[in-house]
Amino acid sequence: MPQPASKQITITLPDGSTRAMAEGSSALDLANSISKGLASAAIAARIDGEVKDLMLPLHNGAKVEILKRNAPEALEIIRHDTAHVMAEAVQALYPGTQVTIGPAIENGFYYDFARAEPFTPDDLPKIEAKMREIVAADRPFVREVWERNKAIEHFEKIGEKYKAEIIRDLPGTATITVYRQGNWMDLCRGPHLPSTGKIGTAFKLTKVSGAYWRGDAKNAPLQRIYGTAWRDEKELKAYLTMIEEAEKRDHRKLGREMELFHLQDDAAGSVFWHPKGWKLYRLLEDYIRARLEQNGYVEVNTPQLVGKSLFQASGHWEMFGDKMFTVQLDENQEFGIKPMNCPCHVQIFNQGIKSYRDLPIRMAEFGSCHRNETSGSLHGIMRVRAFTQDDAHIFCREDQIMEESLRYCQLQMRVYEDLGFPPEQVIVKLALRPDIRGGTDATWDRAEKGLRDAMNKAGLAFEELPFEGAFYGPKIEFHLKDAIGRTWQCGTLQLDFVLPERLDAHYVGEDGAKHRPVMLHRALLGTLERFIGILIEHYAGRLPLWLAPVQAVVADITNDVDDYAVEVHKALADAGLRVEIDTRAEKINYKIREHSLKKVPLMLVVGKKEATSKTVALRRLGGEDQQMMTLAEVVTKLREEAESPLEKEKEAKELVIALATRWQKG
């Protein structure tokens, strides 16, 4: 067909070369002009740095990269498209259901629907089957630009009031785009795949849940359906297998299997620590205590039951009273069980007169706290109603904020490193001023800058969260991931300008006048409970030797060598190792299996051979072979291996001193 002579546009490809195309050509045309294969593999285009639809007409001078299925951006598009297809399927199967939003998320997507009747897990296979029909029909995604008022009117008319509301809330300058797939259409910014068939078959609906319109519990409840979607079946299967494996690391399951703790209905949200779990708890507490002592903290202990008046003065009664457990002593006396330690720490600070020379005061407490958390938020030992914070409050002058924050960040990262979380596994966030807040803007400016500078100086990569700070000050949050990738806030540093004011804390400055100290609330682990939960999942129960409640089991092969097993056990116990002995009349296979399932790091197997030669066979958890060594050797070796990071640090220091001394003498 003869084309009318049209204008040409010039497109730049990623390799820097240019290509002339007819005006109005799309990225798909460009792909076609390069190769048929590229055109059929193309799923979207990066135009001047932004991911766009393939069908969009290109402008002169555009830099265009054709994106294929293996592009990192592809997954997000596939997931988003799968959400659209799910929405179509849902509306086809359940007429009257309204659509709201349906974004791609990590590993998949969801779509929130407004429907009186909730979805149940039984609905998922039906919806999924319908989705596969829509994908098989391979309908093209067609982008349309609509006039704002027409769009609002249209969505109102078809009863999609949430979509109409979304458009109304868009800035007046926004381009309103609608994507069609066959007869179904959705308000959407895009980009999308060329057609539904490009989604492929590697998707699966995973769960239904409630949600709220715009994420606010005051708004209308919605029904959310989650799914996962991948490039191909292999990726999908790998993901599902990964989830299955991760579930085996669940701290609730391992906690029971390893005899660490249990939970029961009578004390929902509180932990029953068993001997082994309590050992782990104390090891962790001892480690933190030692680190605090090194870092200039003093430790205190404050009351559990505190009169209402103090919490009224601190402001907690008003702000958090609904989450506090209270005790009515008589008509006139109401006590609260402390939900946090700060008001009490201020009381200690307020005893006597403090000079500017006394600051900073770093006041630590392994503070046992109780909060009446909502039933839906409880989770194993990670979110409980009774917990112990490795809490501390640093009372300092405003000019010390930066220095103290830096010291905290450095200590925090040191501690996480020691416990097996290198910096790349720690998610750091800086929560900035919320709308409702205490203090002046100038103070907030200085506070936020102080924290930001400290974090930068400590070399932390962090994300900023606007409006997420506490009403009394900005905060740094350190999050760690659990087995299935959910993140939990553990360590935190929170600046507080309000509480010292409310509880009238002051110090005498150089000028002889009274001044307000600044309070830094901070925790390294967060709570012992949550951290132990994270630790168990992080290590899949295989705790490092220095933290293992039982470090080794001596197991004999025949009861003929019971005496020798006792001797080995005693030698190790005398060396300070946490060791158990297993002389039951069971086969060695049986014993190894059992102790392996309980994640005991080391097994010392002794039989007739070992008894005669005074040796042991050392077997490591999960290992397939064993090392033969003499009893004396194994004691020395294990004692060294079982050293905590602190002991290792101390030894290294001593070595340096010894060498320096020798050098000076020499």
Added chain:
RNA sequence: GCUGCCGUAGCUCAGGGGUAGAGCACGUCCUUGGUAAGGACGGGGUCGUAGGUUCAAUUCCUAUCGGCAGCACCA
């Protein structure tokens, strides 16, 4: 707190209007076996709790407590 699902032996789970079953675990006995489950026999449950329906409820209904997933919350 909200939505959905769930609650049966220590654990994992099956069952189902006529008062219960498996595997593992546990106990006893036999076995003394060289690196992830040796064998035999045996004990064990008010079927989360409270009401209701029914001749009869662990099973059906309601409430309640607790758990799981997600949402909301998280000083």
